[in-house]
Amino acid sequence: MMDTDRELQPGVMPAAPYAARPPSPPAIMIPAPNFLKGNQPIVCTPSYANVDPFFLSATDLQIITRNRPQEAHDSVSDWAYEDRRTAQPILDFLYLGPSSVARDRQFLQDHGITMLLAARDSRLAQARIMGVDRVAKELGIRAEYVDVENNQGLIRSFPDTVRKINNHMLDVYRSQAVQTYDGDHRMQDGEIAINPNPEQFRRGRVLIFCETGNDRSAGVVIAYLMSVYGMDMIQACQFIQYRRFCVGLDEDLKYLLMTYEGILNAQKAVHRQQLLNPPTTGSPAATQSAGLGSASPHTAKTKRGIEDTMDTDDQDDMGGIENGYALDRDRYTDRPAFVPFVDVPDRTKT
Template sequence: MAIATMESQSSHHGAMPTAPYSARPPSPPSVVIPTPIMTDASECIKIVPTYNNVDPASLSVGDLKIITQNHKEQLAQDSAFGWTYECRRTAQPILDFLYLGPSSIARDRKWLRDNGITMLLAARDSRHAGVHLMANLELVQELGIQAEYVDVANYNELIHAFPSAIRKINDHMLNVFRGQRLTNTNVQLGDEKMAIPTGEIRRGKVLVFCETGNDRSAGVVVAYLMSVFGMSMVEACQFIHFKRFCVGLSEDLRFLLRSFEDILVAQRTVHRHELSFLPNPVHHSPSLAKKAKRDFRDTLDDDDEMGGTDETTAADYERFNNRPTFVPFIDAQHEDTGRV
């Protein structure tokens, strides 16, 4: 929108603006993903999963250990070196169990078999929900691969689909592991004690894809890194770009991921606060935590910190003492208003 001149902006009341201005709504600031500062081309971004950054309502300590293989560190080296145009037509391992790529790779029998993929997660347009992006359902059945879908019409629906997509990935990883514990006596499970013998446990591997592997599916993977690894939105975007150089998240998708990050931080804070009220929070669900309703006396400490005086405190007591209980709703049959 063109910016109006100062002459055209003069008011009928005689007021004159001191500078040009626009009548359009203000635009939100851009979400900038800075390039990581690396001192050497061989330097890597390293992330180590920790339970301190995970929402306790979504994963337990033991579940996180199973999914991340006892908190195994993940490395990402700048993929710009050695990247070719053909690389965008295949999939790259963002994590050692999570791949990102285009829909064409989901139909590659050899690639799926060679990389041990156990689940396909398609992030697709809901208008194509009736069309299988895998194109050959027999291939999925032949390889014994689980197929899941995240159907969204736009980015606004995508933010609501993130929790479901993250849960699908986590549930699959846990189911693949737990399906072997009855046949492998070397697996030890406990509340916080678990050993995964290297080379003896078959782990699940998930391919997340959309048409290009650079749009909705990339957003799902970034959301997964934020949720399970506790990464910030900027850190997750930098990590995924180091793994798959052709990923270019649109401005709208970056805004969406920033909003999802705020939701995760809020949920994590609330659930950890609720757990603090339990005698043994490690072994209980946060839904069992109950916070006592704030009492009037609790506000007095706040007044003192804000410089309250004895006079104001006395006035508060006069206002609250002997006040009848307020009930916002009562049964209609008990109400007698006297109206005709």
């Protein structure tokens, strides 16, 4: 709070306390799941209806998730402080933990990790800190990095990071394809068969980590749950905290994840509509979707401007101000009158 009494003229006082900092949005509360039955798990089930059809095919989704429901039980009663120093399986193929686990060769071998994904500050990358290339080379696994300067850079990296995880899962699966024959007929191009022997099949597993395994890397995992499993931000946060109780997200990261949820929902809606109503050949939309170039600005507008949503010919009742300048008026509707400063009665005159 700011003490302004000394800065005001005599006989004047503020009507309410105020601060000099810019206004901040309210905190996003992640409520504890409220179930009727004790220790009822949170279940997320993969469904193609929840996935952006331009992002994953139904076959790829089945390969990555095996269409298996994922359950998370409340771990607070079994959680120990030392558990934060190890990694927990968020999904049956996705682990989350601190950077120390990424250098634990025994842990990586015991859990069949096939890719290490580091979410680190770009300054650490310049200093070559949190590098796991040597461990990855020794174990014959893959190492990837998401180097960002801040949370804004993190949200921009989400689509590419999710794509890296999915591509790795698909690569591990397809690398174990075997050529099969049915009499004299070979399998058609594009078809693969996997050895059904579980002892010989090796599934991809990814370890995502940051310095603590509780913030930046947790945000990446939450973004993955929203992208591939269609969970909303609140559900994904609850799910991941059931698996790794020590996860703690700051308010900036929560708001960015909520923004990313809106971006995903918008992309899914647009792409589904495009599948239902494909653009005709030769149209600007078809040209853009085919990657043949952008549409001419004289033939089509890719986005509407705010001026397209209002009628500037009409005058409102605010002294002739056009609607274009009155768009911000709605947020003041029904707001009680407020006087920031009031006069202090002079008691010496009474």
